[in-house]
Amino acid sequence: MVRAVWLLAASMLVAGPVFAQSEQVRRGPAPAWVTPSNLLPVPTAVSGPVFFRRQDVAVHLSDKGQAQYLGYRIKVLDSNALQIGNISIAWNPGAGAPIVHGIKVFRDGQVTDVLKNASFEVLRREDQLEAARLDGMLTAVLRVPDLRVGDELEVDLTTFSSDSGLGHNEAGLLVLGPGPAPGRYHLGLSWDEGREPKLKVTSDMTAAMVKGERAVDFRFDNPAVLSPPKDAPSRYQWQRVVEYSDFADWAALSRHFAPIYAKAATPAGNSPVKREASRIAAAQARPLERAAAALKLVQQDVRYIYVGLNGGNLIPATADETWQRRYGDCKGKTVLLLALLAEMGIAAEPVLINSSGGDDGLDQRLALPQLFDHVLVRAHIDGKAYWLDGTLPPVAAPSALPVFPVGWVLPLTAKGSGIEKLAWQPATTPDEINLFEIDARAGFDKPAHIVSTEIVRGVKGLQKQMQFASVGAAQLLDAFRQNAIGETWQAIDNVQWRYDQKAEASILIISGTGTVNWDDDGSGTKSLSLPGGGFSPPERRVRGPDGNQSAPFYTKPDYTCYVTTVRLPGSTEPKQWSAKPSFDTRLFGRNYHRAWELRDGAIRMIRGSRIEQPEIDTATAQRDNARIAAFDNSMGWIFYDPAGKKVSVGGGETVPATYDFDWTASSVPCASPARLQ
Secondary structure, three states: OOOOOOOOOOOOOOOOOEEEOHHHOEEOOOOOOOOOOOOOOOOOOOOOOEEEEEEEEEEEEEOOEEEEEEEEEEEEOOHHHHHHHEEEEEEOHHHOOOEEEEEEEEEOOEEEEHHHOOOOEEEEOHHHHHHOEEOOOEEEEEEOOOOOOOOEEEEEEEEEEOOHHHOOOOEEEEEOOOOOOOEEEEEEEEEOOOOOOEEEEOHHHHOOEEEOOOEEEEEEEOOOOOOOOOOOOHHHHOOOEEEEEOOOOHHHHHHHHHHHHHHHOOOOOOOHHHHHHHHHHHHOOOHHHHHHHHHHHHHHHOEEOEEOOOOOOOOOOOHHHHHHHOEEOHHHHHHHHHHHHHHOOOEEEEEEEOOOOOOOOHHHOOOOHHHOOEEEEEEEEOOEEEEEOOOOOOOOOOEOOOOOOOOEEEEOOOOOOOOEEOOOOOOOOOOEEEEEEEEOOOOOOOOEEEEEEEEEEHHHHHHHHHHHOOOOHHHHHHHHHHHHEOOOEEEEEEEEEEEEOOOOEEEEEEEEEEOOOOEEOOOOOEEEEOOOOOOOOOOOOOOOOOOOOOOOEEOOOOEEEEEEEEEOOOOOOHHHEEEOOOEEEEEOOEEEEEEEEEEOOEEEEEEEEEEOOOEEOHHHHHHHHOOHHHOOOOOOEEEEOOOOOOOEOOOOOOOOOOOOOOOOOOOOOOOOHHHOO
16 A cells, blocks of 8 residues: 555565566666765674675655665675575656666676676566556566675665655655674665655664764664564564654644545546445435445455556545446545445545554654555444445455454544554454364264364454355365365265354354264273363563563464363263363463363363453563463363262353354353453
């Protein structure tokens, strides 16, 4: 959706069909605002595959956009590094072709001008259509001939970027990675008169900053390897970064894009989009039903293709254009959905998000459009907010929260909105439930009837929907018979899959027969470890003496549940059965829960794991480190003793079986009852 300025020296070949030769890559001198660093002598003892005698990464801001200079001279010390001779340049033709200032190889006091006998091949990148991407980017590649270990490769080039969606505003990042190879590094940012941006520099860059009249520079010789605090939230990984932006704050960014989306979401007077809205309004009486119908229309009748052509990286195609061509990216689908909702009198706004879950610490950043990768719709209906994402499969209805793991969002409004934090609560419904029913009533030595059920929600559930929706029942059955029959399954009789829209879950049910691997000590006593019944002990949360001791420890939120029911052999009695103990504990913000019950000739086990506090302080971590030794990491064993005299299964809990409870319900007994929300 948005462009980012991440300039790296490492190059890689991008394969694709050749359509032109090097005339699209220009030759010329380096720009006046570039001053390459002096070369750092190669030490007599150096480790690693390469040594950077210099690497200069510099960005210049002007009314024409951004120019990005990359220059480096690298000494090759190992054959594994010879791939740096595969030089790749990617650019948007609308911003101007790159300028290569020189490519040279230095060997034994001799200098070879690579461009005398080699040229760039320019490749199309429309091979990304398989990934539903149409961005118009070009890539030029050159393979430096006869590059050898001991050579020094020098490359100097400038690329350009300009996005009409930003207007006269520019924004970006300069980054020195956490583990650079030994050598000399320079990051620079300069600007024309009147173009000075807002700057924000991480504390580890402050000492290296040199500010000029219209420039800032950061220089490092053999920069240290940085290690973020172990198991810390991702905001602590924000190291050696320079942010720059022309946007005063997030509200300014919101105000900038709001009219762009409003204009694109306004259909023409005779637009077919208006007729679609009228049709939906006539068929559905309630606003929420109308919003759901509009969302399904956009999801189902407009296929997803990322469109970044002709400045479309930030500017959405219009609602009319998206509907006419019946394809669009998240921006086009969003404005089409906004147009439909507006025609039906439903208030809504576009909202920028980071769909990868990488928005931790966004409130500490400058207003950078690069930090968002997705846009969706937030509608306001009957006093409640609903999230609508036109890029999801048509089973994804309006929801109270975005499907993606989002912490911060930016609504695009005419008066400007700041970023909003979405409140986090422990999940009340598991992300994944695995049910396993073993019917061993025929006896210990007979095959058991087995039913396995998988219930998956959220993004993974929608991925399952995309995976299975296009597969016929016979194909599905054949695939599982080909791949699943083995240690557990002897035969698979039936495979059923469906997506339950009410439960917002993918449901896969496999039934058949299989061998139950009872352990037998030879005296008639038997035991069985139930699937999903145990927990591995958590790892200690500690950091080395050089780590940030005050940073909290983080665990990615999840909630999983395993439910196993064993129908016991009919020849046995309840008093002959026992099981490992139940338990309920919390360590490092995670609730561990296991409960048992023997009832109606079946042992029922439920085992749940839920993150209830993603971040814990160091004091809590130290306390829980001391509790690991007492953690019950036993597997979910059940035991049969023909001489048994009393029931020893569970501690009085009531545990539903796999077959007598609706496990697709919104509330299931998978966590400690005291902590169920």
